[in-house]
Amino acid sequence: MDWNSPTTKLLTLLNISAAKSLKRKFISQPDSPSPKLNKRRVLDRVSPNFAGDANANADIAELEVDEAGQDVDLGDEASGLSDTGERANIRAPPLLLDQSAIDSVDKRLWLISNLSFPTIGSVAVSKVEGSHSSEKMKAGSSQILQRLRAPFVERQSSLPSDLRLLQDEILSVLSSHRDLYHTHSSQATIPVIRDSISLHILDHVSKKRRRVLKNNERLSHAVKAGVPAPEDVQDQGFTRPSILVLLPFRSSAFRWLESIINHTPPPSFQIENMARFRKEFGLPEGVVDKFASPEAEAYPRDHVETFRGNADDNFRVGLKLTRKSVRLFTEFYGSDIIIASPLGLRLSIEKEQNFDFLSSIDIVIADQVDSLTMQNWEHTQFVFSHLNHLPKESHDTDFSRIKHWYLDGHAAYLRQTVLLSAYETPEIRSLFNQSLKNVEGKVRTFRHWAPVQVPEGLDQNFIQFDCSSAKDELDKRFSHFTDRLLPPALKSAVQSANTIIIVPSSLDFIRIQNYFRKQQLSFAVLSEYSTNEDVSRARQAFFSGKKSFLIITERFHFYRRYKIRGIRNLIFYAPPDHAAFYTEFLTYPFLDDGVEPSDVTCRVLYSRYDWFRVERIAGTKGAKQLIKNSDL
Known part of the structure; x- marks a missing residue:
């Protein structure tokens, strides 16, 4: 028997999970449970089962509010996700995911064609045989939740037309679930690209969470009605985190959090532990940022933008999104989004000897990758090599709720990766070629360069x-x-x-x-x-x-x-x-x-x-x- 095969590992997890379940059942089995305890037991059965979540009771409370039909802040899609919306962001299995497509990706047998966007410019589109056509990238932001899209469109109105178009083109690529490798981001375009990507990942988390709560409600109603539970409730991965944002500096994390928060509906939305975040990710008390003073004029603009703020490269923080708040510094297994530097994440993995929280990552964002190459590139390679593996422990996972491509060990073939860099290097291209296996395809921008200006006569x-x-x-x-x-x-x-x-x-x-x-x-x-x-x-x-x-x-x-x-x-x-x-x-x-x-x-x-x-x-x-x- 091959003990390292995905099937063997999964069977081991299932056996561990079953053993834990029997043990819990033996310990706590009242002969005549009270109605209150019975209600709590039902709610625990249909909860999202994200292990290690210190705020699990908050999710149960939110579910009770949903069942009462009150305080449902779901915008115009409150009745549930449409098939299109589910396929777009909850990742229903594409017909493309079969063994032939997987073999083609592993052998790097991509069909490459060139396209041109008005603002993104020329792109090389890589796809496997039988994949969706390039026309799919014209969808734009139409599949974004209305409650998120409306404020975004309103903010867009204040931007120049070329930047608005750039955001729409970025969203059109992201909505196709292809990987994106943007090779010439500039100081002018970085903020608007970050804003578009933040909208995309927040939309993904929101739809995923709503789907879980909706299925919780269906299971709860089935239990109350005494009918068999629905079988189409596969809405989770092995662990809760689904978004990973890799960044070089703490100041970068600060900007990304601000961008994510900009998409949350004010004024009732709360940001918990924000004071702690400002303290740890801002400049230490008493330290003056020389790049925010007249002294910054002596440095090139790109240097100022890169290093203003806290330039520490060892950090990690978990974010949990609920209906009314963003909770910072949540434990990884209770987080929806992980923002970290490659160094910070590697130190955490090596200290705990565990990286199961990376098993169900749906989207990876690596920003300022050119800066990451100036750090220890091995850390970035280390993180990518630990993504989407079968977990070593069950983490109290309800395996009946796990999407089948996670169980099959195929999560890496549906993970969307976004790489943003000011320029291209062999290291980044190698990462793009070897570590990005998305069967939906890959998009890489390229450009024709003009010679740099040097002193005349030299x-x-x-x-x-x-x-x-x-x-x-x-x-x-x-x-x-x-x-x-x-x-x-x-x-x-x-x-x-x-x-x-x-x-x-x-x-x-x-x-x-x-x-x-x-x-x-x-x-x-x-x-x-x-x-x-x-x-x-x-x-x-x-x-x-x-x-x-x-x-x-x-x-x-x-x-x-x-x-x-x-x-x-x-x-x-x-x-x-x-x-x-x-x-x-x-x-x-x-x-x-x-x-x-x-x-x-x-x-x-x-x-x-x-x-x-x-x-x-x-x-x-x-x-x-x-x-x-x-x-x-």
């Missing part, structure tokens, strides 16, 4: 090294740098001083640093781990000429964005991910007086595997000329 020398295998790329880059690029510079009186080496990868940075130390070269280093004292000392030594070389990581520049003076020669060990960094470094020599473009040298080492980076710097057309003998 000579840029792009140096390509041959590499036929991605596995050999790191070693061949290092060999080309140490054998061909660096020796001429060391022999030159001009290029052997005032030279800065920008290294995107931390591993390459350590390797180069060790090489310079072994060769007894004069150098200083700046990395994301450098203290303020280290930074000040290295910058001064380089500017004064005491150190000939300054080796700097791209992550250092991402976090600090310091202007470096004293540069006359630039070597990019690889093109930077962020194209703006390239232009910034090329302007730094001109911070010093009397520097002419002819005084500055710039060399960029690259291979065919640097396509994304080269394209953003040289432009799409220029990159095709630079990447020779490539099929990219």
Whole structure:
């Protein structure tokens, strides 16, 4: 017997659940239960059964209100979800989910076609054979609950027409349940895209919760009438959380919560534990945000928007939505939405040795993925590798209420994932290709890049090294740098001083640093781990000429964005991910007086595997000329 198969694991869970159920029945079986206890027992039987929920009694109270026909705040869909609404947001099983579709996804046999949206731009649509047509993405926000859609449309009226259209196009893609990989979000579009996605996930949770309560009511009425319970009540996963939002910083979580709250109906709606959230996710008491002061003018706008507020990257918080409130800091197994950083979530999983709360995630939102790549990317990969597995424990789950694709171990093939990034990297594309298995299909945006602007007259020398295998790329880059690029510079009186080496990868940075130390070269280093004292000392030594070389990581520049003076020669060990960094470094020599473009040298080492980076710097057309003998 294969003990790791989904069937074996599920049978084990069922046996554990049955054993627990018999044990409870043996302990508490009154001969003649009172009417009050009997009523409570019935309510417990038909409750959502979300284990670990400290507020379970609130759900029971809400159910009693529903049964009394009072305080039903369900908008124009109060009579129940239509088939269309259920398929759109409760995820009735699509006809597409069969073994052939699953095999096609596992083998990455996607049928790819191109579409164009007025504001999103060009997109590549990946779908499995027999899937729904692309016309489905024209549905827009028509399937959003009226009580959520009406305030959203009213707020839209204050936006420029292009941003309104962008929101509608984002919602049209999301309503098709395809995965979305948006590869060029900007500072102007991030808030409106976040608003659309917040509406989508809140609509999903609201419809899912209403479906559970409606089925609770049906089961309760069946018990009271003494008739068999309805069989079509599969409305849950193994655990309650259905939405996961991955973010790089606490300030990002603050903005996402604000966006979610904006869709809740005022003024009766309550936000519980908001004071605690402001304290833990805002700036510590007495700390002044330099990016909210005139000092911020010295930094680029994208840096200010990224790091304003609390930039801590270790956090996690659960949100539970009820009819009249959003409860913050709920225990994961009692939450509808989990907002966390990859680091915070990984530490929690490794501490508790349990990740069952990720077993029934329907929608994953990963925002600012470009910032996540500047952190430890392994944390993000870790989280995605732990999604939608069969749980190790039953968590008091009512298995008669679980949707069959969870029981079959196919939840990953119906999970919708949204990736938002300012630019594309090989790491993000790999995640998109390998970890996103939605049989509904995938949508990836792309664009044609124009060359970046650099000081006029400055000579840029792009140096390509041959590499036929991605596995050999790191070693061949290092060999080309140490054998061909660096020796001429060391022999030159001009290029052997005032030279800065920008290294995107931390591993390459350590390797180069060790090489310079072994060769007894004069150098200083700046990395994301450098203290303020280290930074000040290295910058001064380089500017004064005491150190000939300054080796700097791209992550250092991402976090600090310091202007470096004293540069006359630039070597990019690889093109930077962020194209703006390239232009910034090329302007730094001109911070010093009397520097002419002819005084500055710039060399960029690259291979065919640097396509994304080269394209953003040289432009799409220029990159095709630079990447020779490539099929990219």
